[in-house]
Amino acid sequence: MTDLSSPGRVAFTVQLRRGISPWLxxxxxxxxxxxxxxxxxxxxxxxxxxxxxxxxxxxxxxxRVARPLGFTIYQAALSTLFTLLIGLPAAYVFARFTFPGKGLLRVLTTLPFILPTVVVAASFNALLGPRGWVNVLLMRIFALDGPPVQLLNSLAIIILAHVFYNTTILIRVVGTAWEQLDPRLEGVARVLGASTWRAFWEVTLPLLRPALLSALLLVFMFDFTSFGVILLLGGPRFATIEVEIYIQALQMLNLPLAGLLSAVQLLFTLLLTVAYSRLAGKRSIPLAPRVHGEGMRKVERWRDRLVVWFVVSVLAILLVSPLAALTLRSVTRLEANRGERDGFASGFTLNYYNELFINRRGSLFYVPPIDAARNSLVYAGVTVVLSLGMGFLAAFSLARPGRLNRLLDPLLMLPLGASA
Structure with missing residues (x-):
């Protein structure tokens, strides 16, 4: 009988990997x-x-190809830069400090990454739109006739939405690598006379560089292939290569141009996936065995408090407030319905939720919320089963080096950046 104790399991796994051809x-x-x-x-x-x-x-x-391609690269680079400015300090806070509510905040920062684009657009509209909470409050406080904040259909809202989506990538990838680094290495540099900034620049950053570059490359790829955010929040003035493919293929019926744009996008996506695969294999590992949570400390010094609460406040404003605004807007009535001139009462209401269960127009496409939720769970479950089955086979093969794996790894990631 095969020994499946810890050493036996490792030997059995190694023997199994060697015995199966990568092609199979x-x-x-x-x-x-x-x-x-x-x-x-x-x-x-x-x-x-x-x-x-x-x-x-x-x-x-x-x-006609260079114009959307140039803007796509420009907005992706700007979005990646601002994501870095928000995500890197957040990764440091999550990797080096323990504080009340840290687990909940980690979950809340992950939530935007899995939200549908339509929900994200509705969230920013509920917060910053013409009838969003920010404009409603400013109009009431200063007795204004129109909304003072005009961010919809602008480059600023596109960048905000991309940062909202992708900050969690920096927190997860870089924060995990940072947590694995031995903090005593930076402490030794400080003892030898290095300042805090020099110790970070010459000791910590080189060890974090593979994880940081791979995270930034992944963020850039998601921003480069962004579609729903540009279309719903940016408007027709900001046409990325992804939006231009949609316009040329489905509205203008210009298949030659749509095909050329698709080829250009796939070429860039392939280059990005190859670079990401190379960097992902070079992520830093701890230089010595570490106990989980060994490098973390409580927030005690005033400088630590200032850093932690500043980062938490920024994350709350940027990542949590749009979702809170949408949730609050769903139970608040601020204006009259269509056809109503006067006589409506603003305030708390559950009418919007009641309307989910009513098919007033008798539409053939109406689906009750319970059926929609069940369909989503069924599709998600089937997707998980298929993904785990095929992903396990690919991961099992990628665990050992080889020319075939180096060639097929970027190909496996190509659908991630393909046009929707």
Missing amino acids: LWILPLAFLTVFFLLPLGNIFRLAVEAAFRQGLDFSILN
């Missing part, structure tokens, strides 16, 4: 990727090329 492990993931991603994508490119030969392409089309 990749058969199912590659088959799924080919049938549901590569073949449909190939058909789209084929139709685009055929339409291009029929309609003809000229060099002027390069300008």
